[in-house]
Amino acid sequence: MAASPLSGSDSISTGSISQTASPLPRIRMKAPSRVADRVFYAVTCICALGIIVIVGLIVYELVIHSEITLRQFGWKFFTGTNWDPVSGDFGALPFVFGTLVTSFVALAIAVPLAVGVAVYTTEMCPRPLRASIAFCTELLAAIPSVVYGLWAMYILVPFLRTRVDPFLIKTLGWTGLFVAPDYGISLFSASVILAVMVIPIISSITREVMISVPQNQREAVLALGATRWEMIRLGVLRNARAGILGAIILGLGRALGETIAVSMVIGNNPQITKSLLAPGHAMATVIALEFSEAATPAYLSALVEIGLALFLVTIVVNAAARLLVWAVTHRMPARAHA
Amino acid sequence: MNQLATLAGTMTAILVVAPLLAVFAYLVIRGAGSLSWAFLTKAPVPVGEMGGGMGNAIVGSALILAIASAIGIPLGIGSGIFVAEYARGPLPKYVRFIADLLNGVPSIVIGMTVYSVVVMRQKHFSALAGGIALGVMMIPTITRTTEEMLLMVPQTVREAAYGLGIPRWRAMVSVTLRTALPGVITGVMLAFARVAGETAPLMFTALGNTFWNWNVNQPTAALPLQIYLYANSPYEEWHRLAWAGALVLIVLIVGTFTAVRVISRRGVFQGAQ
Numbered sequence: 001m002a003a004s005p006l007s008g009s010d011s012i013s014t015g016s017i018s019q020t021a022s023p024l025p026r027i028r029m030k031a032p033s034r035v036a037d038r039v040f041y042a043v044t045c046i047c048a049l050g051i052i053v054i055v056g057l058i059v060y061e062l063v064i065h066s067e068i069t070l071r072q073f074g075w076k077f078f079t080g081t082n083w084d085p086v087s088g089d090f091g092a093l094p095f096v097f098g099t100l101v102t103s104f105v106a107l108a109i110a111v112p113l114a115v116g117v118a119v120y121t122t123e124m125c126p127r128p129l130r131a132s133i134a135f136c137t138e139l140l141a142a143i144p145s146v147v148y149g150l151w152a153m154y155i156l157v158p159f160l161r162t163r164v165d166p167f168l169i170k171t172l173g174w175t176g177l178f179v180a181p182d183y184g185i186s187l188f189s190a191s192v193i194l195a196v197m198v199i200p201i202i203s204s205i206t207r208e209v210m211i212s213v214p215q216n217q218r219e220a221v222l223a224l225g226a227t228r229w230e231m232i233r234l235g236v237l238r239n240a241r242a243g244i245l246g247a248i249i250l251g252l253g254r255a256l257g258e259t260i261a262v263s264m265v266i267g268n269n270p271q272i273t274k275s276l277l278a279p280g281h282a283m284a285t286v287i288a289l290e291f292s293e294a295a296t297p298a299y300l301s302a303l304v305e306i307g308l309a310l311f312l313v314t315i316v317v318n319a320a321a322r323l324l325v326w327a328v329t330h331r332m333p334a335r336a337h338a
Numbered sequence: 339m340n341q342l343a344t345l346a347g348t349m350t351a352i353l354v355v356a357p358l359l360a361v362f363a364y365l366v367i368r369g370a371g372s373l374s375w376a377f378l379t380k381a382p383v384p385v386g387e388m389g390g391g392m393g394n395a396i397v398g399s400a401l402i403l404a405i406a407s408a409i410g411i412p413l414g415i416g417s418g419i420f421v422a423e424y425a426r427g428p429l430p431k432y433v434r435f436i437a438d439l440l441n442g443v444p445s446i447v448i449g450m451t452v453y454s455v456v457v458m459r460q461k462h463f464s465a466l467a468g469g470i471a472l473g474v475m476m477i478p479t480i481t482r483t484t485e486e487m488l489l490m491v492p493q494t495v496r497e498a499a500y501g502l503g504i505p506r507w508r509a510m511v512s513v514t515l516r517t518a519l520p521g522v523i524t525g526v527m528l529a530f531a532r533v534a535g536e537t538a539p540l541m542f543t544a545l546g547n548t549f550w551n552w553n554v555n556q557p558t559a560a561l562p563l564q565i566y567l568y569a570n571s572p573y574e575e576w577h578r579l580a581w582a583g584a585l586v587l588i589v590l591i592v593g594t595f596t597a598v599r600v601i602s603r604r605g606v607f608q609g610a611q
Contacts, residue, residue, distance in 0.1 A: 033505030040507035041424060047416025048433045051481065054474055055440055058451045065454055116350030124347045135599060136355045142595040143361060144535020146562045147584045150569045151361050154368075154577070196357045203354070229343035250442075257444025259538045260566060284446050284538075291450070291542055304450060311447045318442035322435065 058311065066305035068298050077305060083270045085290070090302040092309075094270035098280040099310075101187055102262065103255040105276065106194035111248055113195070114202035122210050123232050134207065141200035149264035152193040157184040157265055160192065165277055179275040183267075188276040190266040194258055198251040205250060209243030209328055210236050246324030253317040257310065259284040283310050362588070369585035372578045378586070382548050382564075385573050392583045394550045398465065398559040402544055403534055405469025405554065410476030410533075411526055417477065418484025418522075423510055434485070441478035448474055449539035457543060465551070465558035468544030472536060476529040483525020487518035524602045531594040535587060537562040561587050 063070075069077060069090060080091020121134045161184030168178040168188075178188075213236050221235035237244070267279020268289060283306050294300040376391050383390030417437065421430040452471040457463055491514050499509035515522070537560075540546075545557035546567065561583055568580035 033508075037505055037507050040510070044416045044420035044424065047413045048420040048429075048481075050413055051417055051433060051437050051440060051477060054477070055436055055443075057455065058443065058447065061451045061454045062447070113350050113354055116347055117354045120347035120351045124344055125351070133351055133355065136358055138599075139592060139595065140354070140358050142531060142592050143358075144537070144562060144587060144591060146535065146537045146566050146569070147361065147365070147588055150565060150580055150584050151364055153569060155360070155364050199354055227340040229340040232343070253442050257442070257446070259444065259446045264566075264569065284444055287446050287450065288538055288541060304454075307447050307450050310444055314442050314444055315439055318439055319435075322438050 062304055062308040062311060066301050066308050068301035069305050070301075072298070077302070078309070081272060083286075085294075085296075085299045085302070088296070088298055090298070092283070092302070092306055094272050095281050095283040095286050095306060096309075097272045098187065098266065098270075098282040099256055099284070101276070101280070102190045102194055102266065102282060103252055105188070105191035106198055106255050107248060107252055109192065109195035110198045110202060110251060114199045114247075114251070115206055115244060117199070118203045118206035118210060119232055119237070122207055123228070123236065137200050137203050139200075140196065141204075145197070145258065145260040148193055148197055149261035152189065152261060153264045156193060157189050160184060160189050169277070176274050177276050179277060182277040183279070185265055185267040185279055186277045187266065187273075187280040190262045190280070190282070191276070193261050193265060194255045197258060197261065198255050201254055202247045202251040205247035205325060206240070206244050209240045209247065209325065212243075212328070213239045240328065242324050243328035246321045246326075246328065249317055249321035249324065253314050253321060256317065257284055257314050259288050263288050283307075365581065365585045365588055368578075369581035369583075372582035373585065377579070377582055381550055382579075385575065390579070392559075392561060392564055392579065392586070394547065395559040395561045395564040395583065396586070398544070398547065398551060399534065399561040401552070401554070401558060402465050402468045402472060402540070402560055403530065405466060406472035406476055406533060407526075407530065409470060409473030410480060410529065413473075414477045414480025414526075414529070415484050415522065417481040418488060419510065419515070421481065422485040422488035423514070434482070437478040437481045440474075441482075444538075445475060445536050446538040446541075449542050452539065453542040460555075462555070463543060463545035463557040464555045465544050466554045468540045468558065468560065469554075471539035471543050472533040475533050475536065475539065479529035479532065480522075480525050483528065484518070484522050487521030487525065488514060490521070491517045521602065524598050527594055527598045531591045531598070534594075535562055535591050537566050 073080070073090065077090060078092050078096060080089070081093045082089050082091045083094060084090075117133070117137055121130050121137070125133060161182060165178070165182045165184070165188070169180055169182065172178045173180075217239055218231055218235040221231045226234060262282050263285040266282055266285060268281055268285065269279040270281040270286070271278070273280065287303050287307055287310075290299075291303055294303055374391075376389055377393075378391060378396065379393040380389060380391040381394040382392070417433065421433050424430070449471050452467055452474070456467040456470055460467070495517055496509065496514055499513035500506070502509075504512075540560050540563050544560055544563070546563045547557045547559040551558045565580050565583045565587065568576040568583070571577070
């Protein structure tokens with residue numbers, strides 16, 4: 001009666017251990033379910049390997065179909081400035097120039113805004129508004145490219161041409177970057193619409209990275225007597241540096257490949273100019289516009305080679321960005337600011 | 339400095355939300371007037387004639403998206419299950435990485451590849467080719483979301499399923515996947531909304547069509563393609579139709595996106611706190 005629960009269970013457990021000294025019986029699975037398991041594994045494995053096969057197929061097809069100009073021009077393809085399909089002379093430098101310029105100017109506009117919005121929604125904003133502003137920023141990513149192009153062509157470009165560009169010509173014209181005449185359809189307009197399209201990507205990843213900075217970093221800086229802005233700067237942004245860089249590079253990757261919206265506002269003129277207000281051209285745009293008109297095999301091969309270059313560049317950019325973001329967000333807590 | 343930073347933060351928030359509101363506002367202003375039942379059910383008419391609409395484009399888009407879903411959803415969920423459940427060795431990591439790379443490939447490059455693989459071999463454009471291109475674009479998004487959702491299923495649920503003595507594949511499908519199903523459906527809807535608005539992959543695969551088409555092996559109209567064509571045209575009437583079409587497209591896509599976010603209550607709400 002007075003046996004304590006402990007002693008009672010002791011006796012039961014020792015009894016059971018001494019009685020069942022033999023190991024547990026091996027669980028044998030029935031043959032059909034083993035086959036089904038193997039089949040299921042094989043099916044999912046094929047799906048996963050299918051992704052690798054698809055990427056390999058893309059590379060293969062791009063290389064095969066650009067052989068003609070790869071052999072004919074070699075590296076001169078990307079340094080020549082004369083794009084003359086009629087006479088068979090293909091120089092892709094104007095497109096490379098246009099893509100790089102629009103992407104980097106778009107980043108210059110988008111990065112302050114995107115990082116600013118991310119900082120605002122995670123640290124500064126009054127709590128009730130946080131979800132709505134974050135949602136609005138992500139909604140920007142849901143709008144299709146063709147709708148951006150339509151809006152940019154008929155609303156943004158006239159707005160830029162009448163309000164913004166004259167101001168830029170007057171104040172920054174001395175740099176040579178903003179020179180009249182300006183028709184609205186220009187490298188600058190393409191950069192602005194690209195910036196709008198790239199902001200949600202940069203801002204959502206920046207927010208993710210900022211949230212992964214542990215709370216004790218913020219508290220430590222505040223305990224030293226910092227203001228809220230100093231806390232953000234020293235406690236959060238400094239730790240999230242690599243991740244924010246990764247977010248920016250991801251945005252760059254998206255800007256490099258954007259086709260439709262850019263094709264509607266960039267002017268489609270393969271020239272290299274110093275002025276951002278002049279019409280230009282871009283790699284993805286020329287493929288979209290001229291692919292269906294490529295009558296000769298050399299013409300088609302030239303366009304596919306531009307596609308191959310675009311593919312390789314976006315692969316490298318995206319790989320670098322993913323590695324950077326992974327390096328920051330997987331290693332939590334972040335290291336102390338150094 | 340602190341107040342300056344707060345002011346700058348507020349300004350950037352306004353500058354970022356402004357284009358969104360501007361896009362929606364102008365879509366409604368320019369497009370709502372042209373929306374009508376005729377717009378949604380009629381095919382285009384020659385320039386200069388009245389009436390006409392984008393009915394064939396809406397139907398064509400639905401056809402192409404159905405094919406894309408039939409390709410993208412099984413492959414995507416299968417890959418997601420593989421990466422999440424059979425996590426042995428380095429293979430899942432590589433698959434995840436390559437899925438992310440595929441996600442970043444420009445849509446025009448995918449269109450070109452499907453052109454050379456499918457259209458050049460078949461010697462004609464088709465909705466099937468368009469569906470393949472869009473399906474390929476759906477796969478990485480669905481893979482990643484499925485994997486994330488499956489990893490969020492607690493290990494105890496899996497162990498309970500195994501404890502029932504059912505085969506491993508059955509446990510995975512009927513218990514783990516079913517537990518993660520709402521999240522997986524979210525991912526599928528997000529991928530669907532994303533490719534519904536894509537134009538570039540369809541330019542060399544489905545090509546577009548001014549007539550009604552139910553045959554998968556024929557060039558087919560698609561809503562984004564039609565908007566692109568009309569926006570770049572010199573006719574006022576077509577510009578009006580482009581705005582209306584864009585409004586329809588936006589309502590469908592942003593509606594899906596909003597519904598998904600509101601229902602799932604993750605990402606935005608968790609991330610903002």
